[in-house]
Amino acid sequence: MSLILNLYYVQRRTKINIPFIDLKRFEPGFHDALMSKLHSMTLGAQFIGGQEVAELEQRLLSKLEVAHAVTCANGTDALQLALRAVGVGAGDVVLVPNATFWATFEAVVNVGAKPVTVDSDLSDGGVCVDAFEQAIREGRPKAALIAHLYGWGSARILELRALCRQHGVVLIEDGAQAFGVRYQGHSIYKSAQISTTSFYPAKVLGGAGDGGAVFTDDATIADKVRRLGNHGRTAHYGYGDVGWNSRLDSLQAAFLNLSLDHIEARIASRREAVAFYRQHLPDTGIQLMNAPDGYEENGYCNVCLMPDLASKAALEASLKAAGIGFGNIYPSVMSKQPGAAAYLEGHFGGQVGEQLCASVLNLPLYPYMTETELHRIVNVVREGQEAIHGR
Numbered sequence: 001m002s003l004i005l006n007l008y009y010v011q012r013r014t015k016i017n018i019p020f021i022d023l024k025r026f027e028p029g030f031h032d033a034l035m036s037k038l039h040s041m042t043l044g045a046q047f048i049g050g051q052e053v054a055e056l057e058q059r060l061l062s063k064l065e066v067a068h069a070v071t072c073a074n075g076t077d078a079l080q081l082a083l084r085a086v087g088v089g090a091g092d093v094v095l096v097p098n099a100t101f102w103a104t105f106e107a108v109v110n111v112g113a114k115p116v117t118v119d120s121d122l123s124d125g126g127v128c129v130d131a132f133e134q135a136i137r138e139g140r141p142k143a144a145l146i147a148h149l150y151g152w153g154s155a156r157i158l159e160l161r162a163l164c165r166q167h168g169v170v171l172i173e174d175g176a177q178a179f180g181v182r183y184q185g186h187s188i189y190k191s192a193q194i195s196t197t198s199f200y201p202a203k204v205l206g207g208a209g210d211g212g213a214v215f216t217d218d219a220t221i222a223d224k225v226r227r228l229g230n231h232g233r234t235a236h237y238g239y240g241d242v243g244w245n246s247r248l249d250s251l252q253a254a255f256l257n258l259s260l261d262h263i264e265a266r267i268a269s270r271r272e273a274v275a276f277y278r279q280h281l282p283d284t285g286i287q288l289m290n291a292p293d294g295y296e297e298n299g300y301c302n303v304c305l306m307p308d309l310a311s312k313a314a315l316e317a318s319l320k321a322a323g324i325g326f327g328n329i330y331p332s333v334m335s336k337q338p339g340a341a342a343y344l345e346g347h348f349g350g351q352v353g354e355q356l357c358a359s360v361l362n363l364p365l366y367p368y369m370t371e372t373e374l375h376r377i378v379n380v381v382r383e384g385q386e387a388i389h390g391r
Ligand SMILES: *Cc1c(COP(=O)(O)O)cnc(C)c1O
Pocket: 074, 075, 076, 077, 100, 101, 103, 104, 147, 148, 174, 176, 177, 198, 199, 200, 210, 211, 212
């Protein structure tokens, strides 16, 4: 398997294509350490729970500055576990950002609740605070979800948290993209009432498959999450609730523990790439979205806001021609997805989310990008922009 991946990688490299994300750049020794764990765990039939899962949860506590961490099968389940654990169920209204990954919306529907979308803020990609406040006052939600997109959180995160507290609305923070994000000197997960993450391979702390976790300082909520994610179990054949199976595999936890050993280096490398883009792109007519004041971003995603559809299409064409990958995270808002129509309960605010989705373009960003790659990307962007502006 890895030989095939390596050959594929070499082939792509000789064509000097640059992917949007490259997940194959492991540190020296990573693969050997992984093989040795796989060897012993497989021989010992350590497949469910056990030491690796316990160690991962323990390490997440100090890293993320939370009192309880419960791992689960994926980031979407993490959201559903969080919603269920705080008592969201049939008929409850839950606020969701209109610009986010579909799972944020989906989780609300899957627990039987009614999603109400909230418009975006173009300055940080988070929710529009005015629309959010109106939704809290008029929408009578039981809970609200916000998503920390792109590698930072809302510029006005403290206001969002305070608003929810004042109105007795549970705030669930979808931190699937936020591993390593710091706000005012602390982990962004630290002051959340309840938050989640995803270990999907392309996330900052990515697994060798699916995984996720729920974080909270509330022991009762943490217990409930743990129970729901393990069939509502109170004993092996005793069930205190109806949950489902959302356990994280032990082998997956082992991979994540090894990845955690390198996470600071990976995040530092991502941040260096961010700094490079920031240094080389500002006079190209493209607006780079920055982490708001107070944040130290994790370098998850590069976010360019293109001034108009024509220049966006032109840049995409030149990137394609040069063999450089790019993303549009996200190309459409939740409320306009065909799958949302049957469930959408309402919307607060305007159409800024649509504007964000129409203009967003993401350049390659992943750990251990080379200077050659970064220079090449920036040159292609600059040449493309110069051609458009007739310079
Ligand atoms: C990745 C992601 C999820 C879902 O995580 P999975 O592990 O893929 O289920 C949810 N919300 C956001 C914002 C994400 O980026």
